[in-house]
Amino acid sequence: MREVVICSPLRTPVGRMGGALASISALTLAETVLGALLERTGLDPAAVDGVIAAQGYPTMEAPAFGRVAALNVGFPVTTTGYQLDRRCGSGLQAVMNAAMEVQTGVADVVVALGAESMSNAPLYTVEGRRGFGGAGLMLHDALSRGRETVGGRRFPTPEGNVGSAERLRAEYGISREAQDALALRSHERAVAAQQSGAFDAELVPVEVPGRRESVIVGRDEHPRADTTLDALGALRPILLRSDPDATVTAGNASGQNDAAAACIVTTPERAAELGLRPTLRLVSWAVAGNDPLRFGVAPVPAANLALARAGIRFADLDVIELNEAFAVQVLACLADWGLDADDPRLNPRGSGISIGHPIGATGIRMLATLAHELPALDGTLALETMCIGGGQALAAVFERA
Template identity: 40%
Template structure:
């Protein structure tokens, strides 16, 4: 089976409600990020065969096709939509990779976008997830102060990444004073006066003192608006390409998809939505967590990430969300999974690590996870299943964030 390569992953900055991206049509943002992927990679648009687009907004069923047209792709490129809640962007990459692996296509664009005010809504499911987060906090003995400290660390790590230029390679500034290439526009749509070049909502000045002043969302609870993720607008995209076509197309891969899994568990007690997917993925691939250089977990709730760190017996201050995540960078639902992958792969390349693991809770009792291998580590030596127990897996170049 052919390996699926990830090429030119990029993202827009995340925008807060009422910020620069508010009111932007989803196909406008999708067109912007797809155009950037094509420009960054240098691919001939006529070699792209399909567009896998993620968007949780049910009002955009033809977004993939419209984004393809807006980015100047041929009319032969159909485009389609994927939806797996918070993991929709990652699912778009996975679906594109499966098309590559099975030979259905050689080059597919994967993208994710979110422009809706609150695509998941304040429904019963949100209440269930909040109640589960409080149960998790009680079960694992996570105090309010710990959750607030984790949230502060997320903001400070993201702010530091911006100060040090870490995000420069992955973020495409969105200047909406002009239309993106190929954009036909909408009647009455005025783009003048907006520009965003970095993530809105990242706060370098936040402290545990300021977060302590927030009221818990449930009486006597741990979760507040400050130690959970907030909705954002944004988009992410990449090329997914067959490894045996890279040289012919003149493309340089950033990583390869090693494996993925989605799984659920009983919801009778406090549950960690991402945990069963990670366990299933590691079981399928034969990896252990201590072989992973970077771990990215979506920060839906700080208490859930802290609980996962305890469950996995890892230090949350090392190799876990090293540049912050959704608490600081926000949660553009349809784009979150691809945004996390983009940030992780750029950091993996920058620090010369080899393996990166992404995990997202899709609810309180199920999740999705994917494992990626950096393309900067040289060719992989194929080993028979179970060979890791006999020491024949090729030596790994450790990243700088390993504990």
């Protein structure tokens, strides 16, 4: 199969739930990053075969999300597009789907896109077309409902992802103090990256209309420079009422966020023809499944398989981007791998707890960050992996191009 390279991974800032980007739809965020991708690379939209878009909480305002976003930005009608959902792994899956199309010769140039506005996740009904009963209609919150139903009928997760995280806490004997320490380190690293300008090259500012004038949002909103171990320790565990030993809090778990990210997936030869500069080469990737109630440690088999396929070991990696869905699941994965929580290769610029976790965009957000981390650290090999609600995980090995 043909070699695959990644060019110009970009992302918008990550907004907090109900924060600076809350008035901006996922579609507009996607259009913003797609437009910037074309502008910064000088890529002719007619050269793009398709746009594969990831989104976890879609509506019918933009069906076949990738196609609609492409048309709105000015791609020709010959540019195809679709959307996919592998929950937390959706963005990386869009990159892998694009890679498979390029590897097999189905396409030469594909844009992988991820976008999410969790601030605007829909409330919906599945009963409205059958008329109104005496009790009215039930509206489901897509955010919470998706976490309860992701395991299907046979593997219910009534306490959502938090309940699954608490199972790992009990199984691995992970303390609240260890979780809060990891969360603090994540914020410290993200804030340091912000202050040093390390994120600047990967960021695309977003214009937010205001009553009198527009506001430009140009930096991540989620990292907290003022957080401390004492502040984290004062937060109440989410499931404390049902579990007196609960430890997972809003402070040591990932955020609910808004963002978009995109990259170009092609061959080295086509990149040269188009004047694109590859930043990463795809080495290998893998997907794995496990019990939905233990989904947080699914990155272990996924990463192990991706590394085995590449013929490399953890010791060979220069960067390990493991998405922080929860501090406890990161610590559980590290325990299985035999890695230290303070390993400098692990999320050098923060992750889901500090930067945020806009479901559909996270995988490409991580890719944009590691693409800039590798040269900054004079590294060569990186692993990107994340757990996925419902009992799955994705992992991919990239080499600095």
